[in-house]
Amino acid sequence: MYAIIGATGHIGNRVTDILLNKGEKVRVIGRDAARLQQYVNRGAVPAVGDLKDTAFLTTAFQGATAVFAMIPPSYTASTFRAYQDVVGISIATAILDVGVTHVVNLSSQGAELPRGTGPIVGLHDQEERLDVLRGVNVLHLRPTYFMENLLANVPVIHDYGYAGSAVRGDIKFAMIATADIAERVAAHLLARDFSGSSHEDLLGQRDLSLQEAFTIIGRRIGISDLVYRQIPYDEFEQALLGTGMSRDVCRLFVEMSEALNRGLFAVNRPRNAATTTPTSIEQFAEVFAEVYRGAQHRHAA
Known part of the structure; x- marks a missing residue:
């Protein structure tokens, strides 16, 4: 059994799809039962609840061979870092309480830095939380800037005829498609080819x-x-x-x-x-x- 947090997101939905196509047992974790139903129809087990609820997550992780862990964004949170801390602590506590042995954690480029990177700081803190869990093998995947972030420009192009953001247009950096992240997540969940605490950079095609x-x-x-x-x-x-x-x-x-x-x-x-x-x-x-x-x-x- 594989437990997937964020099963309806860009990455989690593809991970779930890959695992189900391989005939694996999957527990899909989310807040919206209707959005999970597509996977339930294919044999997945739903776990509907709030990630801040540690008791709920403890139940959701029961019997899991491995967990795909992530802190989904909450764009309306009044204090985003506090939200990240509450969800992160809940995930770490449930992993330890259940005795999950393998965790693939979605982190980010820049998570090695303790400050100055906005929401990525919360992922730095989550890496540190998971790293101290005894008996848990944790792989932190650190993907780069999502290509899907570019989709925020669709309405901008329609309305104004140009694309834009606060990022410099001339600086070259790594970009990745979320489908490629999902492929790597699924491969590591299936192989459980990591031990102790480690991280893996994912830098896209170029x-x-x-x-x-x-x-x-x-x-x-x-x-x-x-x-x-x-x-x-x-x-x-x-x-x-x-x-x-x-x-x-x-x-x-x-x-x-x-x-x-x-x-x-x-x-x-x-x-x-x-x-x-x-x-x-x-x-x-x-x-x-x-x-x-x-x-x-x-x-x-």
């Missing part, structure tokens, strides 16, 4: 700048001269507030953008065959184009 990424995406969606603009931090924070994020979450995202601009994570990371994953930005541009077309149809309607 480093590239946001200017390069959106030039490629622009050609795919039919905008050959698509421009990427770096947005001043204060303007970016206001734009995030307009999406419904809490002020604290917006502040942390700005801090993370500033850390990336300073090259504190994901920039000039040593790359090898093990840290390189297959999906290119050209391939991801197909995903972007599909989402873009869907949004275009909704605008037209």
